[in-house]
Amino acid sequence: MTKVQTAKDVIEQTKFFHRKLADFYDNLSDNVEKERVKILLEYMSRHHENLAAILDDYESEISERVLDTWFMFVNKKCDLSPFFSASINPDMTAQQVIEIAVDFDQCLLDTYEGILQNEISDEVRDVFRGLLEMEKNEKIKLAKNALKIDSM
Template sequence: MPYGQAKEILEYAREFHRKAGAYYQKLSCQTQSARVKLLLDYLVRHEKHLEKTLSDYEQSIATKALNSWYQFSQDQRTFQPLDSLSYSEEMTVDEIIKSGTTIDNCLIASYKGMADTATSAEIREIFENLLAMEEQEKHVKARIALGINDM
């Protein structure tokens, strides 16, 4: 089983949000649909917000907890590469919502796996907080996406 520090996992999650934002930006530049572009532009901003939120959260955590070593299995760190998501210039709002849900579920599964196997209360709390944040953000994103879809 590989080892890593909690701060490395947070850095990886920030990078994941940065890549998700770039993924949505690429789609936004390619689409011809005003509704799809509206949704994608929102998702770009949303991913930037989450990336900054993780950075701010990391600043609020005790250095000792961030530097704690953490043992995890590869299947617990399920931040799947975004390259596996297919996209085209003609994606619909529903297809983008499905893609966004895949991204959200990936992070939720990762944080849940890390929280479930944490060896200390401090580490468990970090990943439980991230899990709660990601679940809440998934619901917010879904409501906004459905609102755009109903336009």
């Protein structure tokens, strides 16, 4: 799907997405029985709240001119079905939770990569390259911590 929007729009949508994920994982933690899975979900909720706060700070450091830049990009299809229709049950394993998280993270990575494939100014490219790197690093951090929790 081709979209025309500003850099600010994308950042705002990403913050919203992280906050929705934080709520999603928080609500899931109320419905699981396994303590390890509950700890993992609570960690993931805090992790996404933290990412939204980081984006707030990041956005405040970007010039209005860059934030107001309009561009067109083709967004790869993201599979958000786990977000809207996750089959949640009290017996979920930590691995099932991690798989859902990986799907969500990949959607954000695909969005940033899609933006970077277009003709955009160097300043806007730098912003989204920074966001892409941040998301990649956070994905690695989340995976490592999730594995630590899973192996407890």
